Amino acid sequence: MSTMPPPISDQPVLKLLNVESAYGPIKAIRGVSLQVHRSEIATVLGSNGAGKTTILKTISGIIDPRKGSIEFKGEDITAQDPARIVQQGLSHVPEGREVFPLLSVRDNLLMGAYTRTDRDGVARDLEAVYRYFPILGERTHQDAGLLSGGQQQMLAISRALMANPDLILLDEPSLGLSPKLTKEIFEIVVRINRERGTTILLVEQNANMALNASDYGYVLENGRIVMEDTCAHLREKDDIKEFYLGMKEHGVRGERRWKKKKNWR
Numbered sequence: 001m002s003t004m005p006p007p008i009s010d011q012p013v014l015k016l017l018n019v020e021s022a023y024g025p026i027k028a029i030r031g032v033s034l035q036v037h038r039s040e041i042a043t044v045l046g047s048n049g050a051g052k053t054t055i056l057k058t059i060s061g062i063i064d065p066r067k068g069s070i071e072f073k074g075e076d077i078t079a080q081d082p083a084r085i086v087q088q089g090l091s092h093v094p095e096g097r098e099v100f101p102l103l104s105v106r107d108n109l110l111m112g113a114y115t116r117t118d119r120d121g122v123a124r125d126l127e128a129v130y131r132y133f134p135i136l137g138e139r140t141h142q143d144a145g146l147l148s149g150g151q152q153q154m155l156a157i158s159r160a161l162m163a164n165p166d167l168i169l170l171d172e173p174s175l176g177l178s179p180k181l182t183k184e185i186f187e188i189v190v191r192i193n194r195e196r197g198t199t200i201l202l203v204e205q206n207a208n209m210a211l212n213a214s215d216y217g218y219v220l221e222n223g224r225i226v227m228e229d230t231c232a233h234l235r236e237k238d239d240i241k242e243f244y245l246g247m248k249e250h251g252v253r254g255e256r257r258w259k260k261k262k263n264w265r
């Protein structure tokens with residue numbers, strides 16, 4: 001009966017509609033539509049070269065899409081300047097961490113807060129980061145380049161937090177890390193989400209970790225979303241178990257196909 005629009009809190013924080021991005025002639029993502037809701041962790045699962053990193057780079061403005069649109073907190077941010085997108089409350093933790101190796105841990109963290117003017121808030125967030133990752137507090141004056149891979153991943157996540165974002169894009173945090181360290185980092189990512197209400201879009205090859213940590217999931221193959229559901233449902237699907245969770249021994253290589261999503265487009 002009501003003609004009122006849904007309240008702001010029910011609208012997705014992030015909304016991609018038919019986004020296509022390419023590198024020259026190579027189409028990396030081919031009409032991706034997805035939504036991330038406030039305070040949830042959403043994940044995009046996909047194997048090597050599926051287009052996960054390209055999706056995140058397109059959202060944060062590093063790559064301009066050929067087609068489609070991206071909305072963040074109800075505003076169109078398609079192909080906007082990356083620095084402005086950060087200011088609007090969207091932080092990107094890139095694949096391979098990319099910390100500043102010759103700056104101290106502390107200075108790396110402060111770089112994440114460079115657009116902020118609320119000194120008290122920055123000081124509070126610095127303390128919060130050291131509580132989540134005590135090792136960063138211990139190493140605060142050390143050059144970031146001397147940290148281990150896992151510690152650099154912690155620093156990259158923390159640097160994103162220092163911008164006090166509404167949404168964090170997290171590109172394959174498990175890359176190159178031991179299962180134990182990956183588990184630790186995922187646990188803290190979930191804590192950050194629960195305690196601070198930070199919305200997270202995580203892309204991963206590690207389906208097991210990602211499905212356990214996230215609320216809602218998308219499966220990406222060859223640049224297309226081929227399946228989406230709650231992670232609780234995805235974990236129970238046979239083809240997910242077979243191809244992504246490795247629970248079946250002989251998945252035939254080359255037959256890694258998903259049934260197309262029915263409501264595709």
Ligand SMILES: Nc1ncnc2c1ncn2[C@@H]1O[C@H](COP(=O)(O)OP(=O)(O)OP(=O)(O)O)[C@@H](O)[C@H]1O
Nearest residue numbers: 023026028046047048049050051052053054055205
């Ligand atoms: N700079 C680039 N120039 C040309 N092609 C690229 C470039 N970056 C990515 N591609 C291609 O675009 C496609 C998607 O790549 P993308 O990096 O988004 O995949 P991904 O899912 O993040 O993979 P991975 O799990 O290995 O990180 C791949 O076919 C890749 O080869």
Ligand SMILES: [Mg+2]
Nearest residue numbers: 052053095172
């Ligand atoms: Mg990638």
